[in-house]
Amino acid sequence: MLPLIAGNWKMNMDIDQGAALVFRLRDLLRNVQAVEIVIAPPFTSLHHLNHLLADSGIKLAGQDLFWEKSGAYTGEISGEMLKSTGCKYVIVGHSERRQLFGETDETVRRKVVAALRHGLKPIVCVGETLDEREAGKTLSRVRTQVSGALSGLAGSAMKEVTIAYEPVWAIGTGKTAKSQEAEEVHNFIRELLHELFDRESVRNVRIIYGGSVKPDNIDELMAQPNIDGALVGGASLKAEDFARIAGFQRL
Numbered sequence: 001m002l003p004l005i006a007g008n009w010k011m012n013m014d015i016d017q018g019a020a021l022v023f024r025l026r027d028l029l030r031n032v033q034a035v036e037i038v039i040a041p042p043f044t045s046l047h048h049l050n051h052l053l054a055d056s057g058i059k060l061a062g063q064d065l066f067w068e069k070s071g072a073y074t075g076e077i078s079g080e081m082l083k084s085t086g087c088k089y090v091i092v093g094h095s096e097r098r099q100l101f102g103e104t105d106e107t108v109r110r111k112v113v114a115a116l117r118h119g120l121k122p123i124v125c126v127g128e129t130l131d132e133r134e135a136g137k138t139l140s141r142v143r144t145q146v147s148g149a150l151s152g153l154a155g156s157a158m159k160e161v162t163i164a165y166e167p168v169w170a171i172g173t174g175k176t177a178k179s180q181e182a183e184e185v186h187n188f189i190r191e192l193l194h195e196l197f198d199r200e201s202v203r204n205v206r207i208i209y210g211g212s213v214k215p216d217n218i219d220e221l222m223a224q225p226n227i228d229g230a231l232v233g234g235a236s237l238k239a240e241d242f243a244r245i246a247g248f249q250r251l
C-alpha cells in the first residue's frame with residue numbers, strides 16, 4: 001500500500017487563494033513518487049480545484065458529508081454531491097466536528113456507511129483528549145471510536161477505509177505525539193482491526209497520524225512500522241511545508 005499524505009485545509013482559503021496554493025503544489029509535488037496525495041479544501045472550492053488538479057495525481061477529499069442522499073437538510077452536503085465535484089475521499093469524524101458540532105460515534109458510523117455507498121473512501125478520525133490520556137483512557141477511547149465507526153461493515157468494504165489517529169491534544173497545538181507514543185496507538189488500532197475483521201480484509205488498511213505534523217517531524221513519524229501516512233492541518237496551507245511532508249525521507 002502507498003503511504004497517504006492528506007492535507008486538511010479546514011475553513012481556510014477562498015477560491016482564488018485555493019487556486020494559487022494548488023498551482024504551487026502541482027509544481028512542488030511533480031517529482032514526488034510512491035505517495036498518494038490528497039487535499040481537502042472547503043466545499044466551495046472543490047469543483048474549481050478539481051479542474052486545476054487534472055493530470056496532477058493529487059486527489060480531492062471533502063471535509064465532511066451528511067448521510068442522506070438529498071432532501072430538506074439545510075446546510076448539508078451529500079456523498080453524491082461530493083462525488084460530482086470529483087472527490088475520491090472524505091474526512092469523517094474529525095475531532096473539531098466531534099467537539100464543536102456534536103458528532104458522535106453513531107453519526108460517524110452513519111457517515112462512513114454513506115461515504116462507502118457513494119464510492120468515497122472515508123478517512124475516519126479517532127483520538128483521545130488530553131483528559132482521557134491523563135486518565136489512562138487513550139486505548140479504551142480509541143477502541144470505542146474505531147469499533148463504533150466500523151460497526152456493521154463487511155470486511156470487503158475495509159479496503160476503502162483509512163483510519164486517522166489524531167490525538168486531540170496534538171491538533172493545532174504544536175504538540176506532536178512522540179513517534180513512539182503514536183506508534184503504540186497505531187499498533188493497537190492494527191490489532192483491533194484484526195479482532196474486528198479477518199486479517200486479509202484489513203491487510204491494506206492505512207492508519208495515518210495527525211496532530212501538528214511538520215516538515216521536521218514527518219520523517220521520524222513515517223519511520224514507525226504502523227504509521228502509513230499523515231493527516232496534516234496547519235502545515236498543509238503552506239505549499240513548501242506540505243510538499244516536504246509529502247516528500248518525506250525514508251530513514
Ligand code: PEP
Nearest residue numbers: 171172210211212233234
Ligand atoms: C487536523 O486538522 O487534522 C490536524 C492534524 O491539524 P494540525 O496539523 O494543524 O494539528
